[in-house]
Amino acid sequence: MTIMILGLLIFLGGHSVRIFAESWRQQQIAARGEGTWKLAYSAVAVIGLALAIYGYGLTRLDPIHIWFPPMGLRHAVALLMLPAFIMLAAAYVPRNAIKAKLGHPMMLSVKIWAFAHLLVNGRLGDILFFAAFLVWAILAFKAAKQRSRQHPSAPQATSLPATLATIAIGVVAYGLFAFYLHGVLIGVPVFG
Template structure:
């Protein structure tokens, strides 16, 4: 559990710099340069992500049950996951979906985390998905008082929504049909 917590602290901590210390972040970029900042940020993020994945895998070997969700909530979780991949793609494919969602990556993260909290009740699940949910909520709230940085992506275009919708639904279908089992080790059905 220690590695999961350490990974979460590193990964979400880094991703919270713009929320809690935007002036410090800007000073680091000014002092080190944009590329150096992004390089350090990326390496530390990858290390944190690797730790949380490894730690979560370890924690699943000796689960600590906090609650047992009813089976029906797994179906609700599957429904909540339906727009997640569409929103993730829409974050990088500007169109009407991105405009309507305002911050599609954060909305996707909130839906993903909520779905997984509904379907899983172990301590590691609550730490992982609850941590991401809390971070996404805090980041969304902070977006109201700070200037959003540009997200790299495709130029705005009328086909972006179609690509995001069809691509997102295709990825969802792959996950449901066995991708989740292959990648995560958990069969959805």
């Protein structure tokens, strides 16, 4: 569990700089350049995520059960993950109305993903892993909304084709992950 917690601290800690130390972040970018900042940020993120995932896998070898979720909650998770994937796509597809309306769909996607997975995972390692992401996403969303209020940007032009593409990409990614990749990568089939 120690490796997972260390990985979460590194990964989510690095991703929390904008929440707790935005002025320091801006100073580092000004002093070292945006490219150097992004390289260091990415290195920290990759190392932290790798440790968190590896450590998470280790917690599954010797689980400590806190509660045993009802099997029926798996259906709720399957349902919740569809909008999570659509919001994830919305973070990247330009000019879609979902991003224009929500502002920060990536963080909302992480919130839904983490909450949904807390519903169906009752082991201590699972609870710590997903709760850490949920708390981070809540704080990051709040900080991002505050930054948006302080520095409002011009309204984005949206297009129906971009919005439909966002939904289609999210649905296809969801289907691919739910019906194939989740079982292969995580070892737990979503359906079956």
